[in-house]
Amino acid sequence: MSQALGVTPPDEDAIDDDAPANVGAGLLSGGGGGGGGGGGKMNATAPAFTPTKKPSAGPVMAGAAADQPGPRTTEQAVDDDYFGSYSYFDIHRTMLDDVARTATYRTSLEKNPSLIAGKKVVDIGCGTGILSMFAARGGAEVVVGVDGAAQIAAVARANIAHAGLGGKVSVVQGKVEELLAAGSIPGAGTFDVLVSEWMGYALLYESMLDTVLAARDTLLKPGGAVLPDIATIHVAGFSRNATSLPFWDDVYGFEMPVVQSTLLKDALKSAVVCPVKGDHVVTSSAEVRSLDMATMTVADTEFSSGEYVLTARADGTRGDELDAEVQAGKGEGATGLTQQGALLTEGGDGSGPVMCYGVVLWFDTAFSARFCKEEAVILSTSPYAKQTHWAQTMLHFPEPIALAPARGGGGGSAGGAVGSKENPAAGIKVRVGMAKCTEEERLRALDISLEYTAVASDGKEGSHHAKIFRM
Ligand SMILES: C[S@@+](CC[C@H](N)C(=O)[O-])C[C@H]1O[C@@H](n2cnc3c(N)ncnc32)[C@H](O)[C@@H]1O
Numbered sequence: 001m002s003q004a005l006g007v008t009p010p011d012e013d014a015i016d017d018d019a020p021a022n023v024g025a026g027l028l029s030g031g032g033g034g035g036g037g038g039g040g041k042m043n044a045t046a047p048a049f050t051p052t053k054k055p056s057a058g059p060v061m062a063g064a065a066a067d068q069p070g071p072r073t074t075e076q077a078v079d080d081d082y083f084g085s086y087s088y089f090d091i092h093r094t095m096l097d098d099v100a101r102t103a104t105y106r107t108s109l110e111k112n113p114s115l116i117a118g119k120k121v122v123d124i125g126c127g128t129g130i131l132s133m134f135a136a137r138g139g140a141e142v143v144v145g146v147d148g149a150a151q152i153a154a155v156a157r158a159n160i161a162h163a164g165l166g167g168k169v170s171v172v173q174g175k176v177e178e179l180l181a182a183g184s185i186p187g188a189g190t191f192d193v194l195v196s197e198w199m200g201y202a203l204l205y206e207s208m209l210d211t212v213l214a215a216r217d218t219l220l221k222p223g224g225a226v227l228p229d230i231a232t233i234h235v236a237g238f239s240r241n242a243t244s245l246p247f248w249d250d251v252y253g254f255e256m257p258v259v260q261s262t263l264l265k266d267a268l269k270s271a272v273v274c275p276v277k278g279d280h281v282v283t284s285s286a287e288v289r290s291l292d293m294a295t296m297t298v299a300d301t302e303f304s305s306g307e308y309v310l311t312a313r314a315d316g317t318r319g320d321e322l323d324a325e326v327q328a329g330k331g332e333g334a335t336g337l338t339q340q341g342a343l344l345t346e347g348g349d350g351s352g353p354v355m356c357y358g359v360v361l362w363f364d365t366a367f368s369a370r371f372c373k374e375e376a377v378i379l380s381t382s383p384y385a386k387q388t389h390w391a392q393t394m395l396h397f398p399e400p401i402a403l404a405p406a407r408g409g410g411g412g413s414a415g416g417a418v419g420s421k422e423n424p425a426a427g428i429k430v431r432v433g434m435a436k437c438t439e440e441e442r443l444r445a446l447d448i449s450l451e452y453t454a455v456a457s458d459g460k461e462g463s464h465h466a467k468i469f470r471m
Helices: 074-085 089-097 099-110 130-137 150-164 176-182 208-219 245-249 257-267 324-329 338-346
Strands: 120-124 142-147 168-175 191-196 220-227 230-237 273-274 281-292 308-311 354-365 375-378 393-402 425-436 447-453 459-471
Touching: 089 099, 099 130, 099 191, 099 220, 099 257, 099 354, 120 208, 130 142, 130 150, 130 191, 142 150, 150 168, 176 208, 191 208, 208 220, 220 245, 230 308, 230 393, 230 425, 245 257, 257 393, 281 308, 281 354, 281 425, 338 375, 354 425, 354 447, 393 425, 393 447, 393 459
Parallel strands: 120 142, 120 191, 142 168, 191 220
Antiparallel strands: 230 281, 230 354, 273 393, 308 425, 354 375, 354 393, 425 447, 447 459
16 A cells, blocks of 8 residues: 555466465464465566665666676576665665664674674675674674675675775675585684574565575584574554555545555555554554574474454554644645544544554564673564664555454444444454465565454454465
């Protein structure tokens, strides 16, 4: 619904609405782990890979265009697109400018001398070399940065030399998997610490975690540290005000429902990456999955969560309040700031049900006290924390679910389907699954499955929905 940041819509026909979920083994029957394929038809016009940190059409580094002669395999083409996308300075600026992100890494590397000082550190996907330089400044004796994007690897070398850190820090250029196979990363099996910023939208878009796990298994010495070491995915419900629908309620006094229905149709097929405000989260949250980077395997990156029941927020937040920005714009009518529709449809007097329009996913990564003994830190992409360039990932419902406000009933005895306005539910039962897309052209893409059902307090359930969202 809201403009996706860096998520390219898939082929219109590639997914059936309400098709049974087919990602994450055992999705419909419970249980986790296991492979599972993305399924769906091959998208012959699949777009080039779009990285989490979307590059603009800004300056590209010299020699950045793919210039290898001869035919390329699909995997090579995907890799070329992927590493090419990291050849724009804009993308690195976006990451470096994300202070929540970069400063958390800096703290982990510079404020934990018992972990870093005098140690050997490998930086997987070093980009501009920033994490490698943090490690050097934190007292590391030897640092090796690795990056598959030739142009940015050259920039990292230059940055490191300019900082006078060339004696400690070196950069190896190449795709990590190929370098590992060729034994071309010096010091395999001897590194004390592996650091990497590998996270994508909804944590697992971009599939860089597999690379990190392969590097961990070959390069780290037994018991070596991985930074960050814990990643956790969360889910909660969002209100209509979290979507872009209210904008189209009142465009200089005109309503534009065709735009709204088109946006919703698209949002039912693709996950929408967009900032969600904490005030627009309308339910409790649940932990979808927690991953331990020090012990997990690649198989753990595909899963189906347990079932969780999300209930209206205990603090009474309904998600339909007009915030100060909205009130300031009231009457101007041009920018969606009036949000009259939100008021009317959500029972603006605060007495009606709480309306949930879908669920939002976010993640936290911890640099925990297991390795960071002096100063443990957490990088959060929660709607309740300062926004990061990852924003949040929204999965929309085709129809909103009405929830009884906290301590407001939801007994299921009234007429109307459970979860309708006439019969608000006590909660929404959800299950989330993630699996890599198996289509050759979208090898770094992610399929997210969502199952959900409105439930009454007497256990009665509304209809069961199962959908797949592409990223
Ligand atoms: C998210 S950026 C992080 C850059 C830098 N570490 C930072 O924090 O600013 C990820 C980097 O990893 C590199 N990368 C991703 N997958 C890789 C692989 N399989 N082999 C080598 N480099 C890879 C990309 O080229 C990109 O520069």
